[in-house]
Amino acid sequence: MGISIDFTGKTVLVTGAGRGLGKAMALTFAKAGADVYLGNRKEDQGMETVKEIEALGRRAGFTKCDVAKEEDVKKLLDDAVAFGGGKLDVFVNAAGVISIEDMLYTSDEEIKRLFDINVLGTVHALKLGLPIMEKQKSGNIVTVASIAGRGGMAMLQTYCASKAAVISLTQSAAKMAAPYGVRVNAIAPGIIRTSMWEEILNGMAHGWDPANKRALSSEERETLWNESVKNMIPLGRAQLAEDIANGTVFIASDLACEITGQVLAIDGGTTMV
DSSP, X not given: OOOOOOOTTOEEEEESTTSHHXXXXXXXXXHTTOEEEEEESSHHHHHHHHHXXXXXXXXXXXXXXXXXXXXXXXXXXXXXXXXXXXXXXXXXXXXOOOOOSOGGGOOHHHHHHHHIIIIIHHHHHHHHHHHHHHHXXXXXXXXXXXXXXXXXXXXXXXXXXXXXXXXXXXXXXXXXXXXXXXXXXXXXXXXXXXXXXXXXXXXXXXXXXXXXXXXXXXXXXXHHHHHHHHHHOXXXXXXXXXXXXXXXXXXXXXXXXXXXXXXXXESTTXXXX
């Protein structure tokens, strides 16, 4: 008898589902049989993901949501629970942003934007999602951290701090939720060529100083990307959004029923000790 992951009959909620990792996660859960509810700041992106999920033969729904706003997250969760017939099995908070400026040049406004979405958004997801799952005495919450949150970096300091906060919040929430049979884990993606990493390449090119910002040629961009992969990833290849999505589906599945309070790094060995 083979091992498989089947989410048929389950309802999954994914934020940040309009593009990148969040979209890949939503589609992968749908391929595993789940009905998927989506939250995203940009409605057009979210509705495009809805169409792609429906094309896979699964149900999908959408609510426009800014995770930095508690009232938005509350409405999103209310809508998702109604969509699931009164139950929510998995909540993946994949909404997040990056700041590529060195801390020496970063404005308070930029730091606030970063922490509002990455940290406060995670607080809202846990604060409002946990009571739903604790009441039903089942469920999984998956946050999206980063390998940048597992240790400091000479650059991206505020981003590292925001993702370290996500990890700490996740581990604390896992201890709170465990007595109710609810699991809470974090995914720490490695180096993936999403729009976020394109911003990092821009930062590398101008030495992280926005005053030196300039346009990169396609050749320069590819050189920086290839050097980053070669120097940072022991396995020698960048991760794909689908790699992260597969890990997320696994950690939310019954195959991972004894895993909680953990940070699953999917990074080709970048952070191995």
